[in-house]
């Protein structure tokens with residue numbers, strides 16, 4: 001296997017950060033986008049998809065178990081992620097958003113009981129989209145919501161299986177992961193760290209009396225990347241996230 005080229009990678013679309021990490025995330029990787037509540041995880045993730053569609057013409061799937069499809073688009077519009085009305089149409093033509101209600105409807109149409117196997121349903125949804133439209137980049141928002149829906153009896157084994165099944169699809173995936181407040185791990189079950197190929201960490205620093213948002217790449221396999229945390233800002237006029245480099 002050769003070296004992964006910059007063109008093949010999926011940029012995080014954070015200005016100044018992508019060039020410092022060989023252009024982005026290698027194709028086929030599963031990365032966590034993790035942080036505590038309100039650290040812009042969903043926005044960073046959606047911005048990756050919007051630009052993968054806009055700039056690279058990639059087919060994307062945003063699975064949200066937390067927000068309604070309309071809320072997601074409204075939040076993105078309000079932030080200024082779109083470059084006008086025509087851009088909304090152009091981007092959303094390539095980005096399919098599947099929310100919890102849609103998934104539940106699709107799953108129960110076949111007469112299934114309310115006892116749903118959510119991880120299996122998500123894998124099936126991804127496979128269906130891939131077959132129907134192609135599917136290059138996926139966001140799953142969020143693992144925490146998936147855990148709330150599913151009764152994982154053996155989370156380690158079941159998560160291992162879930163990650164493997166998603167990996168088999170062959171798309172580049174970003175799993176949004178809520179971090180526990182009491183342990184120094186990047187997912188609630190403590191296994192997400194090593195199951196994933198990459199970890200993007202969003203955190204708020206309260207130490208200097210402010211509350212600035214920082215982004216750090218904790219790990220990214222097959223990639224030379226900085227380990228330092230950089231202030232992350234959304235610049236509405238430029239429609240982009242930027243890191244502030246010192």
Ligand SMILES: Nc1ncnc2c1ncn2[C@@H]1O[C@H](COP(=O)(O)OP(=O)(O)OP(=O)(O)O)[C@@H](O)[C@H]1O
Nearest residue numbers: 035036037038039040041042043044066078079234
């Ligand atoms: N115009 C804005 N510019 C910068 N930040 C904003 C703006 N509007 C909202 N925010 C911030 O974005 C946050 C919501 O972003 P987002 O939903 O992406 O975060 P999240 O980490 O996914 O949150 P949650 O934990 O609820 O899932 C808000 O809590 C607010 O702090």
Ligand SMILES: [Mg+2]
Nearest residue numbers: 041042066141
């Ligand atoms: Mg969110």
